[in-house]
Amino acid sequence: MRPLEHKKLLTLIAPREFQRLLVDTLQKREVGGYTIVPATGAGASGVRSGLLASDSNVLIYVIISEARLQLVLEDLDELMRGGYRLKALVSDIAILPRKPAAGADQ
Amino acid sequence: MPSGLLHSLVDPAILFFVFGVFAGLVRSNLEIPAAISKFFSLYLLMALGLKGGASLAETGLPVEGVLALLAAIGMAALVPAYSFLILGRRISPFDAAAVAATYGSVSAVTFIAAQQFLRNHEVAFGGHMTVAMVLMESPAIVMAVLLASLVRTRLARAAPAGTAAPPLAALSMRAVLHEAFTDGAHLLLIGSLVIGYLTGEHGAQVMQPFTGAIFKGILAFFLLEMGLLVARQFKESKVRLGPFLIGFALLMPVFNATLALALAWALGLARGDAMLLAVLSASASYIVVPAIVRYAIPEARPGVYFTMALGVTFPFNILLGIPLYFAMSGMI
Numbered sequence: 001m002r003p004l005e006h007k008k009l010l011t012l013i014a015p016r017e018f019q020r021l022l023v024d025t026l027q028k029r030e031v032g033g034y035t036i037v038p039a040t041g042a043g044a045s046g047v048r049s050g051l052l053a054s055d056s057n058v059l060i061y062v063i064i065s066e067a068r069l070q071l072v073l074e075d076l077d078e079l080m081r082g083g084y085r086l087k088a089l090v091s092d093i094a095i096l097p098r099k100p101a102a103g104a105d106q
Numbered sequence: 107m108p109s110g111l112l113h114s115l116v117d118p119a120i121l122f123f124v125f126g127v128f129a130g131l132v133r134s135n136l137e138i139p140a141a142i143s144k145f146f147s148l149y150l151l152m153a154l155g156l157k158g159g160a161s162l163a164e165t166g167l168p169v170e171g172v173l174a175l176l177a178a179i180g181m182a183a184l185v186p187a188y189s190f191l192i193l194g195r196r197i198s199p200f201d202a203a204a205v206a207a208t209y210g211s212v213s214a215v216t217f218i219a220a221q222q223f224l225r226n227h228e229v230a231f232g233g234h235m236t237v238a239m240v241l242m243e244s245p246a247i248v249m250a251v252l253l254a255s256l257v258r259t260r261l262a263r264a265a266p267a268g269t270a271a272p273p274l275a276a277l278s279m280r281a282v283l284h285e286a287f288t289d290g291a292h293l294l295l296i297g298s299l300v301i302g303y304l305t306g307e308h309g310a311q312v313m314q315p316f317t318g319a320i321f322k323g324i325l326a327f328f329l330l331e332m333g334l335l336v337a338r339q340f341k342e343s344k345v346r347l348g349p350f351l352i353g354f355a356l357l358m359p360v361f362n363a364t365l366a367l368a369l370a371w372a373l374g375l376a377r378g379d380a381m382l383l384a385v386l387s388a389s390a391s392y393i394v395v396p397a398i399v400r401y402a403i404p405e406a407r408p409g410v411y412f413t414m415a416l417g418v419t420f421p422f423n424i425l426l427g428i429p430l431y432f433a434m435s436g437m438i
Binding site: 015016017018021038040042044045046047049050051052053054055056082083084085 | 138140143144147290291331334335338339342392393394396397398400401404405407408409412413
């Protein structure tokens with residue numbers, strides 16, 4: 001069995017209006033892989049029911065290396081300091097890679 | 107009870123809105139699937155655009171239509187300007203800019219409900235009023251973004267050296283305008299208007315089963331969903347608006363409508379067009395503008411501008427405002 005790889009999982013919770021902005025931010029750091037899931041909820045900004053385009057959230061999942069994560073977090077920090085309301089969660093994960101790392105036993 | 111108000115309240119679509127508010131307040135688990143809800147809002151815009159375009163093709167753009175469009179542009183510029191001046195005295199300038207943008211723009215659903223009200227009362231209106239609605243959507247957004255930029259510049263200059271927030275990297279007028287004019291709902295409305303105009307009477311007849319026969323039913327369903335949303339927003343919003351903002355959300359629409367009717371009287375607009383101009387001026391956007399403002403003025407609190415527009419002004423206009431503006435339009 002191919003060995004598990006240790007990576008970081010970056011989870012972004014943001015209004016749907018920020019989706020394009022966040023994807024552009026990720027792509028600027030050459031992060032090409034991400035998963036977007038519609039979401040609902042509530043918070044300091046009010047209820048996000050998902051019924052209207054202006055009332056919906058998204059979850060953006062990104063599996064990323066530690067080095068690239070730091071660059072992305074710096075960009076997100078700049079957006080947050082500018083007032084953009086979003087949450088960035090970082091967790092450690094182990095992932096079964098689609099392609100084993102070079103030199104690893106099959 | 108004035109007959110216009112009574113007639114409005116026994117309209118099935120309006121009653122479904124009231125029912126939706128009731129269901130939301132008693133915390134029913136009644137839920138409209140999100141995808142269907144989004145389809146409804148797109149359908150209503152498409153039908154609105156197609157019907158407006160076909161009507162415009164039939165009647166052309168008379169002098170009165172041109173005057174109505176000029177009045178619409180005038181109101182779209184005036185309302186956010188004085189709203190910002192009034193609000194800026196009591197709330198943060200970013201919140202003021204966002205609320206000014208919201209109230210300077212329009213609510214398509216309120217406009218559709220007003221059109222239905224006029225049809226029920228057999229009062230004619232021009233297809234150019236849909237064009238007026240399109241024209242009124244965006245100027246407020248541009249004004250608000252400019253105002254917010256001015257406020258940011260002023261705050262940055264006033265801040266001690268090294269403490270000012272960095273300039274927003276993602277914010278540029280070009281990006282904001284791109285968002286405003288390529289917003290899906292906005293684009294669909296414009297596209298439908300153009301298609302309705304190009305296909306004219308023949309197109310209207312072909313589309314009648316889709317845009318005519320089922321229109322009221324879908325409007326009723328959509329207003330049911332809006333009632334649920336209004337109740338939830340009002341109950342669960344953590345932002346307490348306070349008497350000033352609630353007063354603004356209730357009184358400003360009436361003031362804006364009065365100003366619009368005065369302008370309509372001065373220009374000699376017909377009753378139906380005058381009333382729709384009043385409704386457009388009195389309504390506040392809770393779909394297009396909040397989405398853009400969240401991106402363009404992130405310092406503003408969505409709990410303020412969104413709750414005001416959706417939780418206070420929208421139900422006021424739907425239940426009381428439309429019959430009130432109709433009654434006022436009969437006096438000019």
